[in-house]
Amino acid sequence: MGIxxxxVVVVTGAGRGIxxxxxxxxxxxGARVVVNDLGTGPGGEGGSAGPALAVVEEIRDLGGQAVPSNEDVADWDGAARLIRAAVSAYGRLDVxxxxxxxLRDRMLVSMTEQDWDDVIRVHLKGHAAPLRHAAAYWRERAKAGERVTGRVINTASGAxxxxxxxxxxxxxxKAGIAALTLVAAAELAGYGVTVNAIAPAARTRMTERVFAETMARPASGFDAxxxxxxxxLVVWLGSEESAHVTGRVFEVEGGTISVATGWRHGPKIDRGARWDPAEVGxxxxxxxxxxxxxxxxxxxxT
Structure with a gap:
């Protein structure tokens, strides 16, 4: 038993790391898990069914239930198949x-069109496509009179x-994902669905090179x-206990959880008429x- x-939970990119x-x-x-992963390299190269299968076996060794998925989450139809796979395997989807x-890190003056397109595709479209199909599933359940306790946890970033x-x-x-989280939270609230995001900091294949000096493994004690x-935090957000929390972005690192406040309307000056460019400065x-x-x-x- 657990919270x-x-x-029934779908986790994308679940073959490694976070x-x-x-x-x-x-x-x-206590959840039943669909472990989705394409098994690509840190820059999206290659692919293998091995990482997803390995995690499924780990879960089964724990006495849990899991099935693998190798769907491309940034493919519209593939994302639909992923959501259907959860319902087919376990009869429902909750999280x-x-x-x-x-990552394809480059300075702007060196970035290629492919670098841009691939990263935007896998992160932003790779969030939007599964979210869209999960939302449609939950809307259908809600309209059928069922009690829905849907949860979406997106992955933004401090970047x-x-x-x-x-x-x-x-x-x-990642900024697009944070904004998408706000929109989805507003649109899906009436169906019993909450949508939140996290901005995590941890040692993964993606971050080891970027933060090599600050992410060294400690010899002993707490590994932040x-x-x-x-x-x-993610598991709690996926539980029924989190029903009162939606449209939020949480930063999490080590033992620290914080809530990001994001863009807000700030100070303003109203001239009551069109501005003269010379007065704007x-x-x-x-x-x-x-x-x-x-x-x-x-x-x-600095």
Whole structure:
């Protein structure tokens, strides 16, 4: 038994890293899990059914229930098949965890069109497509008079909240995911579905090179960069207990959970008429003196 006992969960990108830890913790908490992963490299190259199958076997060894999926979540029809696979295997869907992704880090002046398109596709479309089909499933259940307790947990990033030098494509995709989370939370609330996002910091294949100095494994004691630290929040957000929380983005690192406040309407000056361009500069200067200071972009050297 656990806080997700009997719930059916789809986790994308669950073959390794943070996604694998999500899948294992959901299983420990009693959920039945669809382990989705294409088995690609850190930059999206290649593919293998092995990683998803390995996690399924781990879950079964724990005494849990799991099935593998190798669908491409950024393919519209593939995402639909993924959602159908959960319903076919276990008769329902309760939780969607969008986690799949990879990196193609480049400075903007060096980035190729393919670098841009591939990262936007796997992260942003790879969230939108499964979310769309899961939402349609839950809407159908709600309209049929069933009690729906759907949960979506998206994966944003600190780079999506504050930006990351050398990560224009990734930062744009993750910022889009944060905005998509807000929209989906508003649209799906009437069907009994909550939608939240996390911005995790942990040691994975994607981050080892970026944060090599700060993500070293400790010789002893608490490993703040262990990806398993991220999963308790995700599992709780996937439980029925989290019904009162939606449209939020949580940062999680080690033993720390914080809620990001995001963009808000700030100070304003209303002239009551169209501005003269020559007068705009003075107004902007006045606004910036009263606005909160900006958070620094990750990787910015000061």
């Amino acid at each position: 997700c006992a009997g719930r 996604g694998r830890e999500h899948a294992l913790e959901f299983a420990r908490q 969607l965890v969008n986690n799949a992704g990879f 999506g909240l504050l930006g990351g030098v050398g990560q224009g494509n990734y930062s744009a995709a 960069m262990d990806p398993a630290n991220v999963s308790p 003075q107004a902007v200067t006045a606004l910036l003196t009263t606005a909160p200071p900006m958070e620094p972009v990750y990787g910015l050297r």
